[in-house]
Amino acid sequence: MKIGDLSKATGVEVGTIRFYERAGLIDLPDRLPNGYRSYGPRHLESLAFVRHCRALDIPMADIRRLLDLATLPTEDCGNVNELVDEQIERVRARIKSLRALEKQLTVLRAKCTDHHQTNECGILSELVSAASGEACVCHP
Template identity: 45%
Template sequence: MSELAIKIGDLSERLKVPVETIRYYEKERLLPPPRRTEGNYRVYDSAQLDRLAFIRNCRSLDMTLDEIRELLRLRDAPEEECGGVNRLIDEHIDHVQEKIAELRKLESHLQALRRRCDSARPAGECAILGDLNSTVVPAASTAGHIGLHSPSKRRRAGA
């Protein structure tokens, strides 16, 4: 069987992972450095393709890079017990449940905010805008906390 030799652009296209993200995973040492051609192009083999697919699948489950590192460590040590995998997944489930609860609170707050304005009127009289202009908005910290519009504390760059 011939060994796969694929350039970064083709790898990106095949696995639907941006080139910048692949480079980031290399920098973070999730992916080993690829072989280089005489023209200094990155060339990936089938093991790197499989590893990137694994990472992509973990990221699709919203796993952090540290969680992925641990899963890769266990994946690379097939003789080890899988209890560590189970614990990691259990912790991740707990995190997801917390995030869902926070999203429900956010939804409730948005619904309450929406009920504040029941008809079209001049923007200067809009109760929603008035509430958002207030110095105290009860759930204002929730969106940042759960990572809706800002990077989560659990997750770093590298979609």
């Protein structure tokens, strides 16, 4: 199949497929006599694997490690567990950061509870103060 067909089959943009090829996440395809790339079932499977990992927000370096580990069927899977544990910790850290952001935005939102003219808006006033280097309610 051509790259456009692979793209349609997986929902991955053509540019992204080429990026994954350059990054070594999927094998380079064979070339047909006319110069077109020829993708097969192994490319479809690899791309689906990479796409699933990206949906889990696994970094590309870790995807590369997982792909390497997948070629070693008799190895202990401790490395896979460790990699996923690290990803869980990254997600937990991001959740903590997002909760702090939510709290900051909630405090900021409380500065303007009614409809006013923008020159009386507590939110805009706080944002302007912060831009001027002053403390604001969301970043004391």
